[in-house]
Amino acid sequence: MHEPIWLAPYDVLAFPDARQAMREPDGLLAAGANLSVITLKSAYEQGIFPWFEGNQPILWWSPSVRALLPTKAVHVSKTMQKLIQQERFTVTVDQAFAAVVAACAKSTDTRTSTWITEDMRVAYCRLHAHGMAHSVEVWDGKGQLCGGLYGVFVKNLFCGESMFSQVANASKLALIWLGRFLAKHGCCYIDCQLPTAHLTRMGAKNVPRETLLSILATMQPNTRLINAAWAT
Missing domain, CATH: 3.40.630.70 (Leucyl/phenylalanyl-tRNA-protein transferase, C-terminal domain)
Structure with a gap:
């Protein structure tokens, strides 16, 4: 995959498979969605976490090495x-x-x-x-x-x-x-x-x-x- 998967700005019950994460930058999987309790719970249960700075969209990561x-x-x-x-x-x-x-x-x-x-x-x-x-x-x-x-x-x-x-x-x-x-x-x-x-x-x-x-x-x-x- 050469670019992150863009998610609509709603609650996410099922993220894209973490194995689809990009190689460069390592682990970048998706962008968008929101930071609701439902979305965050879903992410962590699938080995995914948010990591971004204030001028960026919400970015979701699952690095190849943990x-x-x-x-x-x-x-x-x-x-x-x-x-x-x-x-x-x-x-x-x-x-x-x-x-x-x-x-x-x-x-x-x-x-x-x-x-x-x-x-x-x-x-x-x-x-x-x-x-x-x-x-x-x-x-x-x-x-x-x-x-x-x-x-x-x-x-x-x-x-x-x-x-x-x-x-x-x-x-x-x-x-x-x-x-x-x-x-x-x-x-x-x-x-x-x-x-x-x-x-x-x-x-x-x-x-x-x-x-x-x-x-x-x-x-x-x-x-x-x-x-x-x-x-x-």
Whole structure:
């Protein structure tokens, strides 16, 4: 395929097969549709996610290689072990979803633009209200939010969207906590979407898109976690 498939601006119950995604740019599948709860749920259940900047139409992606992190294999370095033992931070879940998304959207020294537009923030907060999107928050000793992550849970898969740190290792702590929480509740994988060296160090494995699609096709819903508020 040489160009994305254009979708009408309505709810999408069934996306084009992710295997039709373009080779260049890798993984671009479709453009258009909307960011409704129905459309986003359908996308994530089919191994597809939105990723675009404010001056672009909604773009839908399913890269040929995915970073898949087994929840029981999240790497905990000696530094992180010491940090956890020191109990300098408090970790919560679903206590400040909008604040985590807003923090992830802020520009940094290494990232001057963001794909988390206002429309995206509204869409994911709507997913959160429906029990489909979740956040992990890291709080410092003064009760200030200093790190965290958020993502979407479908079937029995956590699809990570973004993370942030305002102090060293806060986002790593959030990811370690998430892995343990999900493993405890019967979820085996975190889809980290795009491979990075950092995610590899944390235990993520680069797998072909087909592997993720096969997992999703046979995955049964986790009734303990799906469409529900999470609590520590």
